[in-house]
Amino acid sequence: MKKLLFVAAIAVFSLASCKKDTTCTCTTTYTDTEPGYVAEPARTYITTGKKLKKSDAALWCQSSVDTYSHTAYLTPPTSTYYTRTSTSTCELK
Numbered sequence: 001m002k003k004l005l006f007v008a009a010i011a012v013f014s015l016a017s018c019k020k021d022t023t024c025t026c027t028t029t030y031t032d033t034e035p036g037y038v039a040e041p042a043r044t045y046i047t048t049g050k051k052l053k054k055s056d057a058a059l060w061c062q063s064s065v066d067t068y069s070h071t072a073y074l075t076p077p078t079s080t081y082y083t084r085t086s087t088s089t090c091e092l093k
Helices: 002-015 054-062
Strands: 020-032 043-052 066-073 081-092
Touching: 020 054, 043 054, 054 081
Parallel strands: none
Antiparallel strands: 020 043, 020 081, 066 081
């Protein structure tokens, strides 16, 4: 009986994998302060990580989070500065 319980316990642990495929959904939004310029619409993209532990999957997904900002000078006649920014946020699914 003990042998049977031991074999059953081993079978349960071998079937319960700690690693699995993970999906990360990221959305990038854009803003722009240039007069008359319309920023791009938000974009969503999905990536899949293969056989990741939950803690590794969270780090992997958050590694896609990013903010990029670019400031430039408009030449005359406006002679003003403007800023374009893109921000990515990601969520583990």
